[in-house]
Structure formats: structure tokens, C-alpha cells
Amino acid sequence: MHNKRMSEEEYNKRIAELLDKIQSTSSANEDNDQLFQRYRRAEFDLMVEYRLGADFSRDKWEKLRAVHDQLMEKVEKLRRAHAEGKLNQRQLLSKIQDFSFEMKKQYSKFLTEEEVMLLLGKEQQNIPFFTYDADNS
DSSP: OOOOOOOHHHHHHHHHHHHHHHHHTOOTTOOHHHHHHHHHHHHHHHHHHHHHOTTSOHHHHHHHHHHHHHHHHHHHHHHHHHHTTSSOHHHHHHHHHHHHHHHHHHHTTTSOHHHHHHHHOGGGTTSOSOOOOGGGO
16 A cells, blocks of 8 residues: 555654754744744654655645644644633643544545554544643643
8 A cells, every 4th residue: 555654763763853954944034933833744744654655645645734734723723722821721632632533534534444544543543643732832
């Protein structure tokens, strides 16, 4: 199926190098939020390449990005609401968990069951894919 998957060692190495790469290619006009957004997208792309392979369908990859980007926008709004005291930690984590299940549901619309399992991991089929550390928000 998707044969060109990188090793865990290569994945970890590339993740470790990612921040330096993003910072070295930043422009003077880019603020921290824009840098973080580029980092988050590059990190997501590496995760997809690691779990589904470099030869994974570009069409599906773009759909994955769109779903992931939508979720991350919602999570960022929640993070701000939490920081402003509009949501307590329990409410925040509950909403993020809801988004995690929604992400899996959205992915399942265009990925095969096998692809969903590869992306999320067999052991995480009933566990949210997305995690969030509310203490560091």
C-alpha cells in the first residue's frame, strides 16, 4: 500500500531538526504565530509521511491538512478562551476531546479503515488522536 514510510529513527531526527529549519527560513515579516503555524503544518506533514508514507495520495494528504487545520483553529480559539478565564480546564479538555473524535470522523470520510488505523495507531482507535497540555496554554 504505502511503502515509502520513514523509520522511527528518521522521523525523530527530522522532528528534532524541524524547529531550526523553520526558524532559518523565516522572514522578518513573520511573527511568532506565523512561525508556529508553519512549524505545526510541517510537523503534521512529517507525521503523515511517517505513518502513511511519502507516496501517500496528495489529494488525501490535502484533505487531512484541511481537517487538521480546521481543528487547530478551533483549539487555538479554545486556548485563548481558557487563557482569558472563559473556560475552566475541565471544559477545555472536554471540548478538545470532542474535536478529537470529530477529527477521526472527518478523516474516516476519505481514508480507508486501514489508513485511519495507520494514521491514528491501532491502540488509539478509541482514544483521541489529539492531545493538549492545558497547563502550558
